[in-house]
Each structure stands twice: as structure tokens, then as C-alpha cells.
Amino acid sequence: MSISSIAFSNEIRKAVLKMVFEANASHIGGALSMTDLLAVLYSEILNINPKNPLDESRDRFLLSKGHACTGLYAALALKGFFDLKELDSYSKNGSMLLSHTNHKAPGVELSTGSLGHALPVACGIALAAKRKNKAFKTYCLLSDGELDEGSNWEAILFAPQHRLNNLIAIVDYNKIQSFGLVKEVLDLDPLNRKFESFNWNVIEIDGHNHDQIFEAFGKAKANLIKPSVIIAHTVKGKGVDFMENKLLWHYKSPSLEQYRQALEQLNSQ
Amino acid sequence: MKKFTYTEKKDTRSGFGAGLLDIGKKNPNVVALCADLTGSLKMDAFEKEFPERFIQCGIAEANMIGVAAGLTIGGKIPFTGTFANFSTGRVYDQIRQSVAYSNKNVKICASHAGLTLGEDGATHQILEDIGLMKMLPGMTVICPCDYNQTKAATIALEKHVGPAYLRFGRPAVPNFTDAATPFEIGKAQILTEGKDVSIFATGHLVWKAIEACEILEAKGISCELINIHTIKPLDEKAILASVRKTKCVVTAEEHQRNGGLGDSIAQLLSKEFPVPIEMVAVNDSFGESGTPSELMTKYGIDTPNVVSAVEKVLMRK
Ligand SMILES: [Mg+2]
Numbered sequence: 001m002s003i004s005s006i007a008f009s010n011e012i013r014k015a016v017l018k019m020v021f022e023a024n025a026s027h028i029g030g031a032l033s034m035t036d037l038l039a040v041l042y043s044e045i046l047n048i049n050p051k052n053p054l055d056e057s058r059d060r061f062l063l064s065k066g067h068a069c070t071g072l073y074a075a076l077a078l079k080g081f082f083d084l085k086e087l088d089s090y091s092k093n094g095s096m097l098l099s100h101t102n103h104k105a106p107g108v109e110l111s112t113g114s115l116g117h118a119l120p121v122a123c124g125i126a127l128a129a130k131r132k133n134k135a136f137k138t139y140c141l142l143s144d145g146e147l148d149e150g151s152n153w154e155a156i157l158f159a160p161q162h163r164l165n166n167l168i169a170i171v172d173y174n175k176i177q178s179f180g181l182v183k184e185v186l187d188l189d190p191l192n193r194k195f196e197s198f199n200w201n202v203i204e205i206d207g208h209n210h211d212q213i214f215e216a217f218g219k220a221k222a223n224l225i226k227p228s229v230i231i232a233h234t235v236k237g238k239g240v241d242f243m244e245n246k247l248l249w250h251y252k253s254p255s256l257e258q259y260r261q262a263l264e265q266l267n268s269q
Numbered sequence: 270m271k272k273f274t275y276t277e278k279k280d281t282r283s284g285f286g287a288g289l290l291d292i293g294k295k296n297p298n299v300v301a302l303c304a305d306l307t308g309s310l311k312m313d314a315f316e317k318e319f320p321e322r323f324i325q326c327g328i329a330e331a332n333m334i335g336v337a338a339g340l341t342i343g344g345k346i347p348f349t350g351t352f353a354n355f356s357t358g359r360v361y362d363q364i365r366q367s368v369a370y371s372n373k374n375v376k377i378c379a380s381h382a383g384l385t386l387g388e389d390g391a392t393h394q395i396l397e398d399i400g401l402m403k404m405l406p407g408m409t410v411i412c413p414c415d416y417n418q419t420k421a422a423t424i425a426l427e428k429h430v431g432p433a434y435l436r437f438g439r440p441a442v443p444n445f446t447d448a449a450t451p452f453e454i455g456k457a458q459i460l461t462e463g464k465d466v467s468i469f470a471t472g473h474l475v476w477k478a479i480e481a482c483e484i485l486e487a488k489g490i491s492c493e494l495i496n497i498h499t500i501k502p503l504d505e506k507a508i509l510a511s512v513r514k515t516k517c518v519v520t521a522e523e524h525q526r527n528g529g530l531g532d533s534i535a536q537l538l539s540k541e542f543p544v545p546i547e548m549v550a551v552n553d554s555f556g557e558s559g560t561p562s563e564l565m566t567k568y569g570i571d572t573p574n575v576v577s578a579v580e581k582v583l584m585r586k
Binding site: 103120125 | 321322324326327329331332333334335336337338339340341342343345347362363365366367370371
């Protein structure tokens with residue numbers, strides 16, 4: 001890696017901010033909360049090749065919270081899957097970068113947007129890998145809010161039944177969903193015990209601490225018996241102080257002044 | 270008209286089970302998924318022969334569709350099996366986003382479609398599945414008419430690339446098509462030629478339409494009967510060629526009138542060659558418990574309904 005994961009996460013944040021501002025788009029809070037997870041995944045963990053994005057032996061990464069696509073698009077462009085200039089087309093007519101995660105962009109494994117879809121697909125990929133004796137891992141990043149969807153719990157039942165020890169789910173547990181606190185809308189607590197009782201290997205971390213994130217993936221990969229879930233405690237809007245932990249920034253787009261202010265903060269990090 | 274005979278009645282779902290076993294033997298990439306209805310879908314033989322390629326998903330259809338989409342990597346061809354109701358309506362969003370939009374080579378195989386599942390009643394008798402599936406861009410929709418044809422259609426799907434929906438049913442029905450006839454997806458099957466009216470039928474209604482043609486022949490009416498086993502893509506060429514000759518149409522299906530085969534044909538003809546049409550289909554209603562034959566009579570999709578639809582459309586010609 002040419003840049004450390006922390007510097008990489010800062011580059012992702014700046015690109016996310018620019019995309020959301022210029023497109024007058026939503027969902028910046030949830031993109032910033034998962035940025036550190038993406039930064040470690042794409043700089044240290046995933047076995048992928050931007051020059052050969054469809055290499056059969058690659059690790060698979062599926063973003064289930066499709067609305068947070070700006071983070072993924074930024075990470076992929078910064079890694080060289082496509083030209084950084086493409087990010088300027090985000091959400092515009094004719095762009096491959098639709099405002100929900102789209103498989104037309106190189107490096108994107110699955111279109112997502114409607115919630116609760118990617119974990120079942122990840123189970124299918126992980127199962128195919130096991131049946132074919134392929135060594136690659138399948139990663140799936142979910143939001144906390146989308147764990148309301150029953151389809152996820154079908155997959156959470158399915159994965160241990162089929163001994164998918166090559167599947168690693170990550171929950172971006174930022175405690176806020178579309179229009180309220182997770183606790184108030186549909187409480188997930190105790191999330192760790194829920195996964196444990198479904199026979200998953202549970203790892204709980206601070207989702208902004210890169211050392212912890214890195215170690216968590218190591219532990220998950222080392223578990224040869226169960227599927228693993230990394231419950232990453234995160235802060236919605238992480239990195240921009242006036243966006244942090246604010247429900248408002250699930251949908252709001254920054255004004256020019258807010259954009260400049262946010263960029264200044266990110267430039268000084 | 271040509272005479273149609275059969276030696277036995279067989280259920281179309283068994284045709285699916287036999288076809289699946291056949292392609293399983295031929296192609297190691299064929300995998301099967303089931304939502305705890307292995308016996309009902311006649312997938313037991315495949316499960317027994319290829320346990321490593323059979324994936325029991327439990328009663329969790331949304332996950333099953335997603336797993337199937339994921340399994341397509343590396344050229345695997347997943348066939349999912351459950352009742353038509355749970356294969357479509359229950360998991361429509363999963364099919365739309367993770368199969369159709371993502372263009373995954375998943376074959377959604379659905380049994381117990383329509384009224385003829387009988388006693389289980391309205392909750393299970395889906396009459397909207399063809400409409401739901403044909404609306405999805407890129408989705409192929411197939412509804413074969415008997416055991417032999419369902420087996421042949423299942424076999425044909427192994428070579429077909431892209432998302433597809435295969436609809437079949439529960440009861441034993443006349444097995445009259447020739448087992449040796451290969452199944453060509455998207456190609457209408459002309460069963461008998463005639464000059465007065467074109468009858469386009471699909472699924473279980475094909476045999477009913479044959480019975481109707483025989484009754485009508487005795488009354489001096491010459492029917493052209495075409496089996497539309499592939500509802501999408503529709504064989505427009507064959508349909509138009511027939512209608513240009515007969516100049517009136519009856520459609521027949523075990524489905525809601527809204528969104529079914531008749532709907533597709535009316536859309537085509539209103540644009541290309543408008544003629545009088547009568548549709549034999551369920552008229553904006555849910556089903557109920559009863560024997561298949563009682564229900565077909567009660568909901569107006571039996572042989573006499575095809576006969577009277579033909580008589581009516583001839584008056585309008
Ligand atoms: Mg959240």
C-alpha cells in the first residue's frame with residue numbers, strides 16, 4: 001500500500017463529501033460512519049486486483065447498505081478500479097455511479113438499495129466457494145437499520161447451518177436509522193447476543209479504530225468453524241463534527257458553507 | 270382437426286423433477302435449492318442423486334432467492350423450487366433487485382400455480398404470478414402444458430442463459446405431447462390448424478382448449494389451436510400469422526385476466542392487427558377450496574368456457 005489506511009480513509013471522506021455536495025444527494029452520515037471499515041478492508045484485507053476486477057479467486061465484498069454507495073465508489077476509484085474523474089458523474093443522468101450501489105461500476109459485486117438483500121447473496125457466494133474448494137472470503141457490510149429486515153435473519157439462520165466459515169458480515173452499528181434512533185425505531189440490543197445465539201462468531205469493536213478493525217478481520221478469518229460478524233460501533237457522520245451523531249445527516253445535503261467547513265475539518269485531519 | 274390422445278394423466282411438477290434429474294446428470298453446474306417442499310416439488314430424486322448440489326434453505330424464500338443469485342458465480346446454474354405463491358409474490362423484491370436487475374442466471378421453478386392446486390384454497394392459489402414475472406425486464410416466463418413438456422422445458426432451461434420463471438402445477442393432467450419433441454423457448458407450438466378462430470392457450474388450459482376444439486369441430490367450426498408455452502418472450506410472428514388468417518382470437522389461461530397471457534396478446538394485436546378477442550381467465554377474483562375441476566368450472570376456466578368464448582368471438586367477427 002502506498003498510503004496508510006488512515007490517510008486512505010481521509011481521502012474517502014473527502015471524496016464522499018464532494019460527491020454528496022455536488023449532487024445535492026443524501027446519506028452522507030451513513031457513508032462516513034463506515035469509511036474506516038472500508039479503508040481497512042480495501043487497503044489491508046481484501047485480495048482484489050483493480051486491473052482484473054473479475055478475477056475468479058478474488059475476495060468478494062458486498063455493500064448491503066446500498067444507499068451509502070459514495071463511500072464504496074470513492075474507495076474503488078482511489079484504488080484504481082476506475083478513473084477518479086468518474087466520481088464527478090455520481091448520480092447524474094447516464095452515469096454508472098447511480099445513487100444506490102450499482103454493479104455497472106467496476107469492482108461493485110452487486111446492486112443494492114432495497115435493504116436486506118446482500119447477506120443472502122453473500123451466503124450463496126460463500127457456499128459456492130466452499131463447494132468448489134475456493135479459498136477466497138466473502139464480506140458483507142450491513143447497516144444497523146437494515147437488520148429490521150427479516151430476510152437478513154433468514155440468512156443469519158442459514159449461514160451457520162451450512163458452516164459458512166468463509167463468510168464475514170460487518171455491521172456498521174451507528175445507532176441511527178432513517179428517521180430515528182435504532183433504539184426507538186426497532187431496538188437491536190443486545191445485538192451481540194442475538195448473533196451468538198444464532199451460532200455466529202461475534203467480534204465487537206470500535207469501528208473507527210483501524211488497529212481494532214484490522215485485528216477483527218484477522219480473528220474472523222481465523223475462525224474455521226462459524227461464520228463471523230464484526231459488530232462495529234460507529235458514529236454516524238464521523239469526521240465532520242457538526243454531522244456526528246445527528247439524525248439530520250441521514251438525508252440532508254450540505255450547503256456551500258457547510259461543505260467548505262467540513263472540507264476544512266477533513267483537510268486538517 | 271388433428272386427434273390428440275393420451276395414455277395417462279401425470280402432474281407437471283413430476284415433469285420438472287424428472288427434467289431436473291436429467292440435467293443434473295448432464296451438467297455438474299446445475300444446483301437445486303428448495304424451501305422445505307422437496308416432496309411437493311418432486312426434487313427428491315435430485316437430492317438423493319446429488320446431495321452436494323442440493324441446498325436445503327428451510328422455509329425462508331427471500332434468503333433462498335439471494336443464495337441462488339450468489340451461487341451463480343463460476344457458472345453454476347441454480348434452480349429454486351417452491352410453490353408459485355412463495356416463488357414470486359413473497360420474494361418479488363429479491364427477484365427484482367438481486368436476480369432480474371443483476372441479470373443472474375437463476376431459474377425460478379414454481380409448482381402449485383393457479384386454482385388447480387385445489388383444496389388448499391385462496392392463500393396458496395396464486396393467479397398473479399405470470400403478470401408479476403413478465404413485467405420484470407429480461408425475465409423469461411414459461412408455462413408448459415403437460416408432464417412431457419414440463420420436463421422438456423426444464424431441460425431447455427439448462428442451456429438458456431438469463432433469469433427465467435418456470436410455472437407448473439399440482440394435479441395429474443393428460444400427458445399428450447410427444448416426449449421426443451424438443452422444447453424451444455419462445456417458439457409457439459401449433460397444435461392444430463384451422464381457419465375460423467385462433468385459440469391461444471397456456472398451461473393446464475391447453476388440454477381444455479383441445480376438448481373445446483373437438484366440440485366446436487362437431488358444430489362445424491374450424492379452430493386453430495396454438496400452445497403459448499412461453500409467455501415472454503412472446504412468439505409474435507406465429508401469433509400474427511395465425512390471426513391474419515382467422516381474424517378473431519380466444520385466449521385461455523389459469524391466471525387473472527389482468528396481467529396474463531391474454532393481456533400480452535391483446536397488447537400485441539391492438540398495435541399490429543386489431544381483431545375481436547375473448548379471454549378465458551379468472552376475472553379479478555381470488556379462489557377458494559374445492560377440487561380442481563369444481564374450481565375451474567366455478568371460476569369460468571373450463572372446457573365449456575372456451576367453447577362459449579369461441580362462439581361469442583365469432584359473432585363479433
Ligand atoms: Mg444506521
